[in-house]
Amino acid sequence: MGLSIISNDQINVLFEVCQTIQEKGSWKAKITLLRFLQVFIFTNLFILRAKTGTFDFLQSLLLKLLVDGRFEVREASAETLSGLVRAGIISVDEQLVKSAEALASSPKQSIQRHSGVLALASIVLAFPYSVPSFVPKMLMHLCKHATQPQPIHDTGTF
Numbered sequence: 001m002g003l004s005i006i007s008n009d010q011i012n013v014l015f016e017v018c019q020t021i022q023e024k025g026s027w028k029a030k031i032t033l034l035r036f037l038q039v040f041i042f043t044n045l046f047i048l049r050a051k052t053g054t055f056d057f058l059q060s061l062l063l064k065l066l067v068d069g070r071f072e073v074r075e076a077s078a079e080t081l082s083g084l085v086r087a088g089i090i091s092v093d094e095q096l097v098k099s100a101e102a103l104a105s106s107p108k109q110s111i112q113r114h115s116g117v118l119a120l121a122s123i124v125l126a127f128p129y130s131v132p133s134f135v136p137k138m139l140m141h142l143c144k145h146a147t148q149p150q151p152i153h154d155t156g157t158f
Helices: 008-024 027-043 045-050 054-066 071-086 094-104 111-125 135-143 152-156
Strands: none
Touching: 008 027, 008 045, 008 054, 027 045, 027 054, 027 071, 045 054, 054 071, 054 094, 054 111, 071 111, 094 111, 094 135, 111 135
16 A cells, blocks of 8 residues: 555545544554555655645654553654654754754653653664764763663663
8 A cells, every 4th residue: 555656635534634643533444554654655755845844744743642641652653753754754953853852852751751751762763874963962862761660761771
């Protein structure tokens, strides 16, 4: 299904379905959505690039799934985010970095803190052969979470 070529008319319908799954779907449906998107985005990259706001929607969807209550959904969302950043589909801008750092700095041991650490780690892991200027700061932020209890500890220490 993810390998199917989609027309411009069908993109909006697909994104509505994605949003419905993100809001109301079971955790298994959300993980399936993320796996689908990984293949779908690369298959339809040229069509998606022609449509304005597509990648902003995808980034927003991933960030919402990153703060999901289910651990497995957060992990799958971080994996998808890392792949899209590595491929240059989602750019690491100041807004993305600030939102990840804000989540990671959440005052309580919470889903938000774990989500922020996942986002920071996935961005760092998206650059295995280079060190962009923002990566050292992210690594320093991740170091603060090395003594946190599970699951944050394992996420922050890779």
